[in-house]
Amino acid sequence: MRPELWDRLSGAPVLLPDSATLLGRYLIPAGRHVVSGVAVEPGAYLAAGAGRWTLRSGGEHWAGDFGSAPTPAPIVMESIAFIAGKVADLQQDDAPLSAWTNVPPLVNGVVDRLRAHPLERHLKAGLGHLRAVCQRPHARLRTEDVLVPVSKARRITWRTVVHLAAHSETWAARRLHGVEPARLxxxxxxxxxxxxxxxxxxxxxxxxxxxxxxGIAEIDQIDSMVGQGKDLIQQAEMRPDWREKRRLYAFIADLLMGDDLPARISRRRRELLALRNALAPLLASELRSGVRGPYTGPPRLRPTNLFDNDVNYRHCRRLWDVETASRQGADGLAEPVHALAAWCRDFARYALVLVLRALEQLGLTPTGTRAPHVGEPGPVYAYRGRTVRFDWNHDDTFTLLLDDEQVLRLVPLAHALTGQSDLAELDGHLTSLIAECRVAVLYPGERSEREALPLDRRLAVHNSTMVPVSPTDLGSMARVARALRAALDEKIMLAYPARVTCQIAGAGALAGRFPWLVWRDGQLLVTCPPADHELARLTPALTDLRIRTDAARQQGDNAGELDRLRIDLLAAADQITSLSLCPFCGRRATTFAPREHDTYWCRCSCSTTWEIRRCTSCRRNYPVVTVPTLADRTGGDGDLLDEEFSQEVLAVPCWQNARSYVCPFCGHCPESAACDRCFLIPRS
Incomplete structure (x- = not known):
């Protein structure tokens, strides 16, 4: 029987899958288990090196793999490990929340990474010797039997006679005296x-x-990150909120603090391109084509005459020793099971930093200094008159709660989904990520990887539930913030109108006395924020509905029911009042206009508007936020949203008409007949 593993995606135990698994999705359950020959503790990640894993439990054995490319580039893994180390130090020191949000989720040591690697200095010094060995390699003479024309034959052996007798196709003719050979x-x-x-x-x-x-790929990533920083400067100037501008400027300062970065990047690229151009011809040299396979022996080479006495081979051996030492130092943990498990934990801590900074970027105000702790209630924030809590769970997932009700689970998944070029494998992984409850999956992904995908896959790997993040991508924090805003504001805004069930006789008459109340199907609906003087009139109006005790008519006093109705109506009024708080500046809306189909429209003094619209396709209500500086921007794929809107959007604007929005539930907009995106979404 296949064992049960803890599935971090669904938050429940599941049977061990029999297909390709996602790195970091499953945790080992209680009991004695061995993964790829290494005993692991309960709660450890199912992780192993070389892309394959084996699991032993008792006398049974199972095997599987993570696909072709489960881990991202080394610069990403190293930077995330550095950030995770800072988080571990903060945990140990019991640091306050502000210290956690000050950790920059960027590539660490950008200036240091632009320095030449020690191996490259040795390569430059020994390049001439390496070229000489590749172009004029030593060889030993080997005797080999070759079929040649008789005119070129200079020597025969007994094999010649045996072959000639057995192969008549090598005969030129048969004579009376015997065979006349053509080839020998x-x-x-x-x-x-x-x-x-x-x-x-x-x-x-x-x-x-x-x-x-x-090295060239790493330089390209750093250059792209610096270029994003310059673009963010222009984006920061367009942000409507001064607090958001200050956060962006501080974020850019963390990145561009190095002096003369463009010149350093250009110089470093020239050095690496020169080495690449010098090595490229050697790949087709006599030596490379003359060997039948790579060297697979121990790193320490044995002494030979060539390595000891030939000057070119001797320098190649020295270069081998330098390369081996540098690679062993960069490999970190020797055991691949522990190394990949550590990578999964590091990615979860990196995601924690991103989420904490994204909550701050959204303008949520912490109500204390408490930092997150595993398995304990996390930091509490105030947002639009509501209470938000962020918890760090035992399985390295995170939970976002609004007034103690879960609105989103965030699952850091350390699998580089877009790192592979096999679209069938990517589709299989995406299919396996379908969860029963609402989950936002954070995974390591680069923009260059997404740009190489077809448009439908790009939409699938970068949306409100699939969130690619990377320390080399400055849009990571914005897209995490957008996913958090979608969960919070959707829950807040779709709780309209506030409904209060009431069975008191005459309660429907209250709707005629108060413009902010509507009576429908035995419920009082609060449709707009009441003014203070209208709330003051509520208690006398409820008093008029009181029924005194009448023993003859067997009627009891309804004072208790009226008190409960008053409390419920005040709570509903507070709920609707919180809807009128601007999601960007926090001020009260100047206009709150109820509309048909339980929708409404609000406008703030900062010219931001937020509303509930009704989808023309699925007939469901969905929330929309429009910032004045972005009102004329059309939508696009996720990376375009990062550039144009950052986190200042809920429903995505239509790709053809900026005033129309894509329904987040069915994926269609009012422009479906002409919208390029809607053609990718099949109609139900």
Whole structure:
């Protein structure tokens, strides 16, 4: 029987899957288990190196894999590990919440990463020797039998006679005296370059090539991040809230604090491109084509005549030793099971920093200094007259609660979903991510990876429930904030109108006395925020509905019911009043206009509008927020939303008409007949 694992996505135990699993999704249950030969504690991640895992429990054995590319680039993993280390220090020091939100979720040590690697200095010094070995490799003579024309045959052996007798196709003619051969199997001396030393040098060349390519990719990521910082400066100038501007400027300062970054990046790129151009011709050299496979022996090379006495091979051995030492230092933990499990934990702590900073960026005000602790009630915030709490769960997931009611679970999933090029594999992973309850999945993903996907996949991997994040992508915090806003504001705004069930005789008459009340189907509906003088009239109006005790008519006093009705109406009035608070500046709306189909429209003195609209396709209500500076911007894929709107949007504007919005429930907008995006969404 397959064992049960804890599924972080659904928050429940599930049977061990028999298909490709997602790295970081499952936790080991209680009991004795061995993952890829290593005993693990209960609650550990199902993780193993080389993309495959094995699980042993008792006498049974199961195996699986994580797909082709479960982890992101090294610069991403190293930076997230650095951020997670800071979080561990804050936990140990019991630091206040403000210290947690001050941790920058960026690539660490940008200036240090722009310095030349020690391996590259040795490569430059030994490049001439490496080139000489690749172009003129040593070889040993090897005898090989080759079929050649008779005119070129200089030597025959017994194999020649045996082959000639067995292969009539090599005969020219049959004579009376015997066979006249056309071709003969002749021994020749061939230079064999598949030596121990040459296999070592060929493997060294491959590793140096991968090192240079990884360095160029890292520089491109840093350059892209710096470019995003410059774009954010322009975006910050357009933000309507001065607090948001200040947060963005501080965020950019953390990134661009290094001096002369563009010149450093350009110089570093030129150095790496020069090394790449020098190594590229060697990939097609005689040495590389002369070996039949890579060197797979121990890192410590054994002494040979070539390595000891040939100057070119001796320098290649020194370069091998430098490369091996640098790679072992960068590999970190030697045990891949522990290394990948640590990566999953590190990514969860990085996601924690992102969410805490996103809550601050949304303008939520903490009511204390308490920092999050695993398994305990987390920090509490005030938002639009409501109470928001953020909890850190035992399984490294997070819960967002509005007035003690869960509105969103956030699941950090350390699997690089868009890192693979196999669309079928990506589709399989996306299908497995369908959860029973509302979940926002945070996963490591780069913009360049998403841009290489077809449009329908781009929409699938970057939306309100799929949130790609990376320390090299400055839009990460904005898209997390947008996912949080969608959960909070949707819950707040769709709680309209506030409904109070009432069975008191004559209660319907209250709706005729107060313009903010409507009587419908045995319920009093609060449809707009009441003024203070109208609330003052509520108690006398309820007193008029009081029925005295009448023993003859067997009627009891309804004072208790009226008191409960008064409390419920005041609570409903407070709920609707909270809807009138601007989601950006926090001020009271200057206009609150109820509309048909239980919708409304609000406008603030800062010109921000928020409303409930009714979808023309699925007939469900959905919330919309419009910031004046962004009112004329059309929508697009998730990366475009990051650039244009940041977190200042709820429903996504139509791709054709900025005044229309895409329904978050069915994915259609009023412009479905002409909208490019809606053609990707099948109609039900």
């Amino acid at each position: 199997l002749t021994p020749v001396q061939i230079a064999d370059r598949d030596l121990y030393e040459n296999r070592v040098v060929a493997t060294l060349l491959d590793r140096l090539w991968r090192h240079v390519l990884a």
